[in-house]
Amino acid sequence: MEITGTAQHAAWQSRTLPPVERLRDGLWSVPVPIPHNPLRYVSVYAFALDGGGLGLIDTGWESDASWTALTDGLAAIGGGVDDVRGVLVTHLHFDHLGLAARVREASGAWVAMHPADASAVQKLSRTSAEDAVAAEIEFLVGLGAPRADALADVGGAENLSGFLRMAVPDRLLEDGDHAAFPGWSLRAVHTPGHTPGHLCFAEERTGLFFSGDHVLPRISPNVSSTNRGEPDPLRSFLDSLAGVRDLEPTEVLPAHEWRFRGLADRVDSLTAHHETRLTELLAAIGEHPGSTPWDLAAHLTWSRPWEQYERRMRIFAVTETDAHLRLLASRGLVRSDGGAVPTWTLRPR
Known part of the structure; x- marks a missing residue:
């Protein structure tokens, strides 16, 4: 893999915000910070449109600083x-969609997403914060979290x-639709996994590939089970990876970190x-049969000691563990006891 976003990479290493960059005629990257988040910023891509005006891919986190x-x-x-x-949104997460409402209010721009994520946003817009908190707590308890820990991790409304x-x-x-960005040929590529409606965009005139959070140069995006979400999100993610592997773009422009070449690698x-x-999780189940997803997450390798995980980081870790369990189950390698709080064991061969 070749790093092409050298200024972005240098900024990452120095823990600073990268500069606004002109990438091609009529195309720029604009870093928008994410407050209190290890990802630091989202790269908003701005396109000059034939006939005047700008188009954006993503908008950034909703905050005054952003x-x-x-x-x-x-x-x-x-x-x-x-x-x-117009604004093309790769997926529904707050660091991508967050500022879209302000942009639309200020400009009258349209906002476009995949139907699967659009449906989720519509449901969220009709949900109270109190109901959303209660639903997430119950989901975590259903994965084995002690209720007190679930309450602490989710927090208040x-x-x-x-x-x-x-x-x-x-x-x-x-999937396959072309965005209404005059002068550009941006084809939507549906890549579910990180979210059910995640979209990448293949620019057919230049060969550029805007990968959103689907393919990042340094980390794997979080792929988690969610309340009423996809039944097997990791399978969807891996299938989506296989679906873009052989596109051979001239350059990959992700939403985080830095630009690169070498998509297949x-x-x-x-x-x-x-x-x-998955292999590590299988070993953990073998050593600790009858464990819940909450318990199994504590037996896996993370970027820091498990005892330091709390709040949203612990939620992501547990729901990511659950997503891996679901894929192992679909491969016939593990089974749950079918209880209200499932426990997992290896399936005899």
Whole structure:
């Protein structure tokens, strides 16, 4: 894999925000910070459109600091938020969709997503923060979390209230649809796994591939089970990786970290990472049969000692463990006891 976003990579190493960059004629990357998050920023991609105006891929986290970074970044390329005609959203997460409502209010721009994520956003918009908190707590308890730990990790309604006010999209994009960005040929590529409606965008004129969170150069995106989500999200993710492996783009432009070349190599590394993780989980089940997803997560290797995991980090770890369990079950390697809080054992061969 070849790093092409050298300024982004250097900024990552120095723990600073990378610069606004002109990538091609009429195409720029604008870093928008994510407060208190190890990913640091999302790369918003801005396109000059034939006939005037700008198109965006993603918008950034909803906060005043992020809004300032986005508006200042657009000013640096000679435009402004009021020039935005349309927004393509790779997926429903807050660091990608969060500012879309402000952009639409300021410019009248349309917002487009895949139907699967659009449906989820619509449901969230009709849910109270209190109900969302209660549902997440019950989901974690159903994975084996002690109720007190689930309450502590999810926190109060104020922690989720902003997520329930995200922009419901005006337009829907299915796999293979072309976005209405005049002068560009952006084909939507449905890549479920990270979310059910995750979209990448293949720019057919330049060969660029905007990979969202589906393929990142350094880390694997979180692939988790969710309340009322996909039944086997890791299988979907791995299938989606295989689906883009052989596209041979001229450059991969992800939503985080830095640009790179070598999509096939990176897909192979991500696939191998998850197979290694599945093997580790099988060993943990063999050593601790009858364990819940909550218990098994504590027996896996993470980036820091398990005792340091809490709140959202622990939630992601446990739900990611559950996603791996579901794939092992679909492969016929493990089975649960079918109880209200499932426990897992190896399936005899």
